[in-house]
Amino acid sequence: MSFANHLKDVKSQIRETDVETLRKIVEAQKGQAGDGNGAGPILVDVREKDEWVEGSIPGARWIPRGFLELRIEDQVPQKSAEIVLYCAGGTRSALAARALGELGYTNVKSLAGGFSAWKRAGLSFDRPYVMTAEQSLRYARHTMLPELGDAGQIKLLKSKVLLLGAGGLGSPVGLYLAAAGVGTIGFVDDDTVDASNLQRQIIHSSDRIGMAKVESAAAAIAKLNPDVKVIQHKTRLDSSNVLDIIKDYDLIVDGTDNFQTRYLLNDASLILKKPVVNASIFQFEGQVTVFKPFEGPCYRCLYPEPPPPGMAPSCNEAGVLGVLPGVIGVLQATEAVKFILGIGKPLIGRLLQYDALNMKFREFKLPRDPKCVVCSEPGKKIELIDYEAFCSIAR
Numbered sequence: 001m002s003f004a005n006h007l008k009d010v011k012s013q014i015r016e017t018d019v020e021t022l023r024k025i026v027e028a029q030k031g032q033a034g035d036g037n038g039a040g041p042i043l044v045d046v047r048e049k050d051e052w053v054e055g056s057i058p059g060a061r062w063i064p065r066g067f068l069e070l071r072i073e074d075q076v077p078q079k080s081a082e083i084v085l086y087c088a089g090g091t092r093s094a095l096a097a098r099a100l101g102e103l104g105y106t107n108v109k110s111l112a113g114g115f116s117a118w119k120r121a122g123l124s125f126d127r128p129y130v131m132t133a134e135q136s137l138r139y140a141r142h143t144m145l146p147e148l149g150d151a152g153q154i155k156l157l158k159s160k161v162l163l164l165g166a167g168g169l170g171s172p173v174g175l176y177l178a179a180a181g182v183g184t185i186g187f188v189d190d191d192t193v194d195a196s197n198l199q200r201q202i203i204h205s206s207d208r209i210g211m212a213k214v215e216s217a218a219a220a221i222a223k224l225n226p227d228v229k230v231i232q233h234k235t236r237l238d239s240s241n242v243l244d245i246i247k248d249y250d251l252i253v254d255g256t257d258n259f260q261t262r263y264l265l266n267d268a269s270l271i272l273k274k275p276v277v278n279a280s281i282f283q284f285e286g287q288v289t290v291f292k293p294f295e296g297p298c299y300r301c302l303y304p305e306p307p308p309p310g311m312a313p314s315c316n317e318a319g320v321l322g323v324l325p326g327v328i329g330v331l332q333a334t335e336a337v338k339f340i341l342g343i344g345k346p347l348i349g350r351l352l353q354y355d356a357l358n359m360k361f362r363e364f365k366l367p368r369d370p371k372c373v374v375c376s377e378p379g380k381k382i383e384l385i386d387y388e389a390f391c392s393i394a395r
């Protein structure tokens with residue numbers, strides 16, 4: 001049988017849709033990707049990478065023809081989901097539609113005329129962010145995870161994360177987020193590197209003692225990954241600067257050790273609806289949780305007010321096992337990466353506690369307080385408060 005006859009045969013077995021029908025669907029779907037749950041069809045581009053990067057139909061996901069059978073069940077588990085496939089001219093997508101039919105997909109269509117017909121109709125298309133060859137190599141162990149793919153890596157590259165503190169927790173968080181390719185990392189810290197920091201603050205080094213911590217962190221990250229832009233905020237957060245500093249970031253990782261900042265950050269993050277990955281460490285123990293404004297509890301749901309200054313713990317510095325902030329910081333970095341990618345189950349409303357001496361993890365539920373002074377009603381006016389400095393546990 002000639003290919004022309006074969007194709008005719010295939011087209012008689014599959015269903016096609018046209019550009020005008022798809023245009024209406026794409027316009028209706030704008031801003032919300034089809035998920036197969038009644039939100040409209042899932043649009044899949046089956047062309048090769050060099051074609052995809054030149055432009056694609058808005059809302060399409062990319063699974064090259066050669067990987068379609070391998071990846072479709074991960075991406076579209078529901079066999080009855082409505083799927084529209086397209087290629088450049090409608091031939092490869094017709095063959096692909098038949099292949100999905102053989103896999104048990106019951107509602108697959110091929111776009112007649114393909115992307116060429118879409119462009120000929122003068123319809124708008126997206127030009128995706130494309131990784132360079134160096135980036136494809138650097139992040140290969142990420143992009144080969146079906147949960148990430150190139151799209152996930154690009155989310156990381158476009159993301160902005162603010163780290164409060166370039167100390168014990170900020171060190172591993174900063175290094176791992178930089179290695180992962182988080183495109184913009186901000187550090188807030190007004191301290192300088194001291195020899196006694198180096199037992200745990202692994203982003204710094206002996207030859208940078210005396211340097212501002214934000215500058216030292218930027219130097220370490222520049223060596224690790226040139227894709228990462230580091231923003232240095234050499235300051236202390238207070239009510240006058242907190243909103244301005246955090247407003248451009250997608251997520252905040254709190255590695256600070258004082259109550260003033262905790263309360264201030266909590267209230268500011270509620271005003272701007274920024275998620276916060278919170279952690280604290282003490283001697284041999286640490287804990288981590290995620291505060292997502294108005295979805296889980298906030299810091300004040302747990303501790304409505306700071307203790308009066310006289311009741312605060314003493315100012316004597318406590319020791320800390322050097323590896324402890326490594327463990328806890330990497331947990332924070334994990335939550336940050338998951339949050340950016342939108343994968344897995346975040347630590348919202350859950351507190352993970354780690355006991356290094358007994359090598360035990362325990363999880364506690366953190367309920368939201370329906371009477372919380374700041375987060376009980378979204379829209380409630382929140383005043384930022386500069387609490388007087390008082391001591392707390394050491395980092």
Ligand SMILES: [Zn+2]
Pocket residue numbers: 297298299300301302369372373374375376
């Ligand atoms: Zn609250």
